[in-house]
Amino acid sequence: MQRTNFGEMACSIARTIDVIGEPWSPLILRDVWVGISRFDQLQADLGISRKVLTERLNHLIDQGVLERHPYDNRPRHEYRLTTKGAELVDLLMVMAGWGDRWLAGEAGPPVLYRHHACGEISHVDLRCAHCGEPMHAGDIDPLPGPGAAV
Amino acid sequence: MQRTNFGEMACSIARTIDVIGEPWSPLILRDVWVGISRFDQLQADLGISRKVLTERLNHLIDQGVLERHPYDNRPRHEYRLTTKGAELVDLLMVMAGWGDRWLAGEAGPPVLYRHHACGEISHVDLRCAHCGEPMHAGDIDPLPGPGAAV
DNA sequence: CACTCTGAGTTCCTTAAGGGAACTCCAATT
């Protein structure tokens, strides 16, 4: 279905969508993150079509988010997050946080996160990298940056 | 194309994708956030098909992320973020941060963010809501929560 | 050595979603 190319917009949100915005991509990263890292495991866990899984994995590798690693003499391999990909997990944690808060309903969150540093069940909180104070929708002004469109 | 329903998975990431995972939805929220809030403005700014824009706006309203507000006696209205929607802007800021870091290239980031509290150009940083220490991919263990699948 | 198993994809077909342009509707203005 001729899809618009978000990657060429002068917007980091649009460009990020170009990398992981297709259906299933964030869930593939989530699975790889928690250790589900082989083709058939991913296919079975997600219930995704093998065809689409192949397309997504290739795209994520092209984008430098995943790497293919052989684990046998046979043509067998597993997928791993690159550094670039591991930093996308931040995005997944924020997604999970919002979903836990607004969509979990009576049953409560499906997954809890224990923070290594303090050992507590917790969730992420957005802070200013500069002053450490909370940083949310109403706390900032967007300004044109050096890479702004002409 | 018959698309999988992510909203029924026992995963807050999948459920969040069900709300804003369709193509264009995050960009619509970004625009509404920065004040582009009427149908024709959105259509012109994004270059999205009017048909798809209608579908996305209706879906975002159904999900409680946007609200329609009349601004005239005529049938004219603008879209606004609800509280639920404003909290999604956190997600957009994290997306923008990742895109700025990994995809901006030579030109640099297209948009800069000034933090009200400190007045500096900055970006978001993920911290543990409990202890305040950094919280990234490798800093947590996922555990089954009360809403986990049976 | 033939047979089977398994991981990792391909191929093919059907259905439905995105793009684009033209069309509709309605209240206010000229």
Place this chain on the structure above:
DNA sequence: AATTGGAGTTCCCTTAAGGAACTCAGAGTG
């Protein structure tokens, strides 16, 4: 009475997602 402008609808075409069956190569088994 005619025009304008915001806010959608409608229609057609193309292409992507689902799903099931098929392929392929190397290992293990009898």
